[in-house]
Amino acid sequence: MVVRIRLARFGKKHAPFYNIVVAHARTARNSLPLEVLGTYNPIPQPPRPGDTNGRPWKDIKLDISRARYWIGVGAQPSDTAWRLLSMVGILEPQYRVQQVQGQVVKANSAAKSLIAPRDTAAAAAAGEEAKATTAA
Numbered sequence: 001m002v003v004r005i006r007l008a009r010f011g012k013k014h015a016p017f018y019n020i021v022v023a024h025a026r027t028a029r030n031s032l033p034l035e036v037l038g039t040y041n042p043i044p045q046p047p048r049p050g051d052t053n054g055r056p057w058k059d060i061k062l063d064i065s066r067a068r069y070w071i072g073v074g075a076q077p078s079d080t081a082w083r084l085l086s087m088v089g090i091l092e093p094q095y096r097v098q099q100v101q102g103q104v105v106k107a108n109s110a111a112k113s114l115i116a117p118r119d120t121a122a123a124a125a126a127g128e129e130a131k132a133t134t135a136a
Contacts, residue, residue, distance in 0.1 A: 001025070005070060005077040005085070007040065008033065017041055020062060020081060022070050037070070038062035040084060062088055 002025040009029065011017035018040040021033035044056035067090055071077070077085055079094070086093040 003034065003070070003073075003075040005037065005067070005075050005081045007078070007080055015043060020067075020084065022075055025076075035066065035070070037067050060084060060088060064088065064090060 003022060004025045005020065005022055006029075007018040008021045008023075009016055009018055019033075019036050020038045020040055022035045022037060023031065023033040038061045039059070040061075041059040044058055046056060047054045048057075062084075067085060067088075071085075071090065077091070082091055082094055085091045
């Protein structure tokens, strides 16, 4: 059975609090997990006294060694769990996917992939026209 690293929601209405858990993929969101790896509080907290940047922060507490173990044995993180694990430094960040003019394109190569096919198509059409004029 596939094992996933995902979030289980706790807290109350308009004040979510998540446990980062390892669970079988087909079990319900808040069912009994195989292991609780940590917690995530998405509500921004006020800056700590003596903090140099003075920005609000979101609390992520995670057992890094156990998270690395579960990833090593093949647990698949959900998209949100992947983002949290990449913030901690366990995984590489995923590229975000954008939809541009009905095509799904990676964010960093959006301009190249949309321009390149048009240029090659135009070049191929120009090449065919050149062949047609030289043959006639």
